[in-house]
Each structure stands twice: as structure tokens, then as C-alpha cells.
Amino acid sequence: xxxxxxKPSRDxxxxxxxxxxQCQVDSQxxxxxxxxxxxxxxxxxxxxxxxxxxxxxxxxxxxDKFPISRPNLTFSTLTxxxxxxxxxxxxxxxxxxxxxxxxxxxxxxRLTVL
Amino acid sequence: AQSVTQPDIHITVSEGASLELRCxxxxxxxxxLFWYVQSPGQGLQLLLKYFSGDTLVQGIKGFEAEFKxxxxxxxxxxxxxHWSDAAEYFCAVGPGGTSYGKLTFGxxxxxxxxx
Numbered sequence: 001x002x003x004x005x006x007k008p009s010r011d012x013x014x015x016x017x018x019x020x021x022q023c024q025v026d027s028q029x030x031x032x033x034x035x036x037x038x039x040x041x042x043x044x045x046x047x048x049x050x051x052x053x054x055x056x057x058x059x060x061x062x063x064d065k066f067p068i069s070r071p072n073l074t075f076s077t078l079t080x081x082x083x084x085x086x087x088x089x090x091x092x093x094x095x096x097x098x099x100x101x102x103x104x105x106x107x108x109x110r111l112t113v114l
Numbered sequence: 115a116q117s118v119t120q121p122d123i124h125i126t127v128s129e130g131a132s133l134e135l136r137c138x139x140x141x142x143x144x145x146x147l148f149w150y151v152q153s154p155g156q157g158l159q160l161l162l163k164y165f166s167g168d169t170l171v172q173g174i175k176g177f178e179a180e181f182k183x184x185x186x187x188x189x190x191x192x193x194x195x196h197w198s199d200a201a202e203y204f205c206a207v208g209p210g211g212t213s214y215g216k217l218t219f220g221x222x223x224x225x226x227x228x229x
Contacts, residue, residue: 001160031215042204042219043158092157096215103148103208103215107157 002027002095004106012112013083020079021109023093028073030097034066037090037108046091049076083113116141118207118220126226127195135190135223137205146214147188148206149179152222158204164188165210175199200227 007022023032032049047055047068055068070076080087093106117140127133139145146165150158162173169181179190188205202224206217 004157033215033217042221043206043217045216045218048216094158094215094217102160102163103217104160105150105158 001102001104006106006109010110018081023076025074025095029095032076033094034078035092085113088113116218120220120223122223124224128228133192133195137188139207145207149190150204151201153201197227
């Protein structure tokens with residue numbers, strides 16, 4: 001299975017600023033996804049990162065708040081814009097190969113907004 | 115809309131005892147089902163997955179899960195729990211095809227293991 005790394009592993013940010021999270025996969029994956037895990041909660045899918053085109057967002061998430069890029073098959077970024085304390089969460093990247101393969105997750109980025 | 119319910123928020127077992135974590139799902143088509151484990155400060159590790167075929171699925175770390183379509187369940191089991199199994203466990207469901215990998219997660223079950 002692919003191995004996913006994320007940078008940064010954690011950060012503390014001020015309200016109103018933005019943070020870009022990087023996701024790197026060690027092999028090509030067909031699909032990449034971004035999830036949010038709010039404190040004490042489960043994971044919620046934010047969007048599908050599409051290579052070379054705009055991401056596909058789930059209900060309740062918008063591009064202006066969470067712009068996503070995926071310039072190639074192994075790398076994606078998620079930006080959390082104009083942050084507020086409610087954005088304090090763990091953000092996880094995932095990827096999968098062909099249909100039926102494993103769906104693997106990165107270690108997550110723990111974000112705290114003050 | 116698809117959904118996953120894990121009825122037990124927190125389970126405590128003694129080391130060496132058997133374990134069953136419950137998962138019920140709601141999904142309009144044939145579901146792709148997964149169990150993940152998340153240790154404190156760690157990412158998600160895939161324990162096992164089910165797509166089709168034999169309804170009893172073997173995973174890593176001695177875990178198994180049984181798919182019961184009539185009950186819309188995919189319960190996770192382990193015959194003898196080790197202290198290192200203490201973690202949070204997530205059941206997830208998702209589609210196949212081009213959207214394979216877009217997962218809906220349950221709320222998670224926290225497992226505590228007593229020595």
C-alpha cells in the first residue's frame with residue numbers, strides 16, 4: 001500500500017490567518033481526499049482532490065474556505081483560510097489506488113487556532 | 115444518504131478477553147466496508163475491508179469482521195485482546211467504482227483494555 005506523509009504535523013495559528021497543509025504520497029494514487037476530524041468527533045470528508053482540475057467539495061465545505069490543489073498524482077495541498085477557533089481540528093489526507101485497493105491515510109495535521 | 119452507526123462509544127475489556135465492536139450501516143447499494151484503528155496521536159490504520167465474497171473477513175493484528183447483509187451490520191471481533199489494542203476504532207462505508215475511497219465514518223468506539 002502507498003505511504004502518505006503530511007506537513008506540518010501540527011501548528012498553532014492566529015485567528016484570521018491561513019495555513020497550507022501538504023500531502024505527499026510515495027507512489028501514484030488514483031484518488032486523493034481530504035478529511036477533517038474535529039475534537040472528539042469522527043472524520044468528515046471535505047473534498048476530493050482532482051489532478052489538474054478543481055476539487056470536488058462535499059456539502060458544507062466551499063472552495064473559498066478550503067482551497068485544494070493537486071498538481072500531480074502524488075501531491076496535494078489543503079489551505080484552511082481565514083481561520084477561526086472552530087477550524088481547530090485534525091486534517092487528514094487519504095489516497096487510494098485502483099478500485100478495490102487499500103484506502104490509506106496520512107498521519108494528520110493537528111491545527112489549533114487561537 | 116449513507117450513514118454508519120457505532121452504538122458503543124466506549125468499551126472496556128480485560129486483557130485476554132474476547133472483543134466485539136458493533137457497526138451498522140445504511141447504504142443504498144452494495145457497500146464497501148472498512149474498519150480502521152486510530153491510536154492516540156496516530157493516523158488511521160486499515161484493519162480490514164469487505165467488498166464481496168466470503169462474508170467473514172480476516173484482517174491484521176488478529177481481527178476479523180463479519181458482513182451480515184440482512185442486519186446491515188459489519189461487526190469487528192478479536193478472540194483475545196492485548197493491551198496494545200487499546201485505541202479508537204472506526205467503521206466506514208463507501209461506494210465502489212469511480213468514487214471508491216470516499217468514506218463515511220461512524221462516530222468511533224474507544225477501547226480500553228484492563229490488565
